[in-house]
Amino acid sequence: MNTVNLTQSYDAEFVHEVEAATGQVLATCYQCGNCTAGCPYTFVYDIPVSQVMRLLQAGQKETVLSCNSIWLCASCQSCTTRCPNNIEVAQIMDTLRHMARRKGFAKAQRPVRTFWDSFLASVRKHGRVFEMGTVAEYVMKTGRFWSDVDLGPKILPKGKLHFRPHDIQGKDEVARIFERFEKEFGPQSTQEASHAR
Amino acid sequence: MPAKVYAYYPGCSGLGSSKEYEQSTRAVLKALGLEVQEIPDWSCCGSTPAHTVDHRLSSALAGRNLAQAERMGDMAGVITPCPSCLTNLKNAAHHLHEPAFRAEVNKLLDRPINTVLPVKSVLQAIYEDVGPAAIKARVVRPLSSLKLAPYYGCIMNRPPHIMQFDHHEHPVAMDELMEAIGANVVQFPLKVECCGASYGVARNDIVMKLSGKLLDTAADRGANAMVTACPLCQMNLDLRQGQINSANRTRHRTPVFYFTQLLGLALGMSEKEVGLDMLSVDPAPALTAPVAVPAEATA
Numbered sequence: 001m002n003t004v005n006l007t008q009s010y011d012a013e014f015v016h017e018v019e020a021a022t023g024q025v026l027a028t029c030y031q032c033g034n035c036t037a038g039c040p041y042t043f044v045y046d047i048p049v050s051q052v053m054r055l056l057q058a059g060q061k062e063t064v065l066s067c068n069s070i071w072l073c074a075s076c077q078s079c080t081t082r083c084p085n086n087i088e089v090a091q092i093m094d095t096l097r098h099m100a101r102r103k104g105f106a107k108a109q110r111p112v113r114t115f116w117d118s119f120l121a122s123v124r125k126h127g128r129v130f131e132m133g134t135v136a137e138y139v140m141k142t143g144r145f146w147s148d149v150d151l152g153p154k155i156l157p158k159g160k161l162h163f164r165p166h167d168i169q170g171k172d173e174v175a176r177i178f179e180r181f182e183k184e185f186g187p188q189s190t191q192e193a194s195h196a197r
Numbered sequence: 198m199p200a201k202v203y204a205y206y207p208g209c210s211g212l213g214s215s216k217e218y219e220q221s222t223r224a225v226l227k228a229l230g231l232e233v234q235e236i237p238d239w240s241c242c243g244s245t246p247a248h249t250v251d252h253r254l255s256s257a258l259a260g261r262n263l264a265q266a267e268r269m270g271d272m273a274g275v276i277t278p279c280p281s282c283l284t285n286l287k288n289a290a291h292h293l294h295e296p297a298f299r300a301e302v303n304k305l306l307d308r309p310i311n312t313v314l315p316v317k318s319v320l321q322a323i324y325e326d327v328g329p330a331a332i333k334a335r336v337v338r339p340l341s342s343l344k345l346a347p348y349y350g351c352i353m354n355r356p357p358h359i360m361q362f363d364h365h366e367h368p369v370a371m372d373e374l375m376e377a378i379g380a381n382v383v384q385f386p387l388k389v390e391c392c393g394a395s396y397g398v399a400r401n402d403i404v405m406k407l408s409g410k411l412l413d414t415a416a417d418r419g420a421n422a423m424v425t426a427c428p429l430c431q432m433n434l435d436l437r438q439g440q441i442n443s444a445n446r447t448r449h450r451t452p453v454f455y456f457t458q459l460l461g462l463a464l465g466m467s468e469k470e471v472g473l474d475m476l477s478v479d480p481a482p483a484l485t486a487p488v489a490v491p492a493e494a495t496a
Contacts, residue, residue: 040390044400044403072400072403074245074351074391074393074394074395074396075245075248075249075352075394076390076391076394077351077355078355078389078391081355081365081366088356090356094248094249094252097249097250098249098251098252109400111400112399112400114399115246115395115398116245116246116249117246119244120243120247120250123240123243123247123258127238127240127241128239128240128241129241129244131209131210131213131214132213135398138398138399142399147398147401148397148398151436151437151440154436154439155214155436155477158474158475159216160213160215160216160217160475161213162213166212168238168239168240170240171240173240173261173307174241174258174261176307177258177261178254180305181251181253181254181257181305184304184305185251185253185254
């Protein structure tokens with residue numbers, strides 16, 4: 001069993017930061033376990049979501065921000081919907097991802113992050129996501145050349161995938177959203193995305 | 198009374214991987230007399246990737262479209278077929294009512310958002326503005342050979358305080374629309390479970406397990422097809438069904454329809470018109486299956 005020494009490792013500032021960013025009161029979690037019971041992703045999590053909540057209460061910044069679970073949460077909202085104390089748990093998981101990126105903890109589950117970043121890079125460039133380009137970029141960046149090659153023959157003859165992006169007129173306007181965001185809130189948060197074009 | 202026209206937000210997948218959803222949605226909206234105007238030069242809502250980076254970024258990407266819709270004039274609201282777009286637009290709309298948050302989002306935009314229009318799914322608009330009874334009266338081809346597992350996906354109705362439509366654990370809107378067109382709807386307990394979302398590319402194992410469970414359960418319940426309202430769910434269950442069968446050693450051949458495709462067929466549209474040819478798993482057997490006649494009818 002993992003034990004946590006609160007005398008040495010409780011990070012009060014971290015607890016306040018999570019509460020301020022989410023508007024949630026972490027102490028209201030009484031560990032009923034409903035979120036974990038309903039979470040479809042527990043089988044791939046290293047820390048079940050109710051334990052993430054407990055570790056947050058205990059101010060365990062490093063453990064929480066470097067875990068796999070925060071990158072495997074699909075925001076399906078099962079936890080939030082079923083929490084008896086109306087805690088927006090999925091929003092907390094989202095906020096932990098934001099913090100992990102900004103504070104340099106985002107080491108776990110790189111392929112997942114790379115896929116998301118390739119998606120955003122595509123939006124930034126074209127104004128709308130270019131599906132084929134996103135997958136191609138993901139494959140280039142991860143070297144996973146076998147990803148979904150079997151799906152090509154199923155989807156290509158149906159004319160559902162395009163080889164060219166649908167650029168919009170306001171694509172510069174969309175790019176400026178990303179630029180202003182980085183200027184205002186720090187480039188590190190979308191760093192991988194900005195390199196990925 | 199001003200004409201009720203919705204600002205229509207198609208979503209990026211409608212241009213590609215869910216073309217048949219987009220095509221059948223437009224055809225059905227038109228046939229049912231729901232008037233829509235596409236939001237001019239709409240951009241991507243940011244989908245899941247944006248909200249995992251920052252809620253202000255996500256709301257700005259969704260918000261640009263709300264601002265575009267605002268400038269269209271007297272619109273009844275924004276509607277979109279895609280639950281992921283819906284989530285982003287609704288979350289943005291919800292939080293933009295907080296002045297401090299709106300000010301931060303507006304800092305990211307060329308043109309600020311002033312009035313936030315109400316946002317609905319196409320499913321909600323069809324269910325509330327037309328309704329099952331009116332659709333039933335218009336059916337020319339009852340789809341009685343279908344035994345459908347209605348699958349709403351995880352975020353169409355959750356969290357309830359943001360989505361504000363139908364029930365968060367046991368939604369019924371799509372069930373009722375499908376019953377209205379003569380299909381048999383099975384009790385499907387996994388209506389709002391997650392299919393594995395966008396992990397199909399980076400963590401295929403997750404989709405194999407979660408979507409596999411959905412297909413297994415639909416089959417256990419005697420369904421000969423599934424019906425969805427979400428491009429990502431449809432893609433995982435239909436396009437990836439072969440991968441799922443290989444990974445799980447199953448032999449499913451379950452067609453996965455968009456609800457708009459079935460509405461269109463029942464209203465008399467051709468298979469081509471609703472894009473049935475764009476599905477991966479052949480839907481013909483389910484559409485032509487012999488109809489089980491109730492015992493009392495033969496006695």
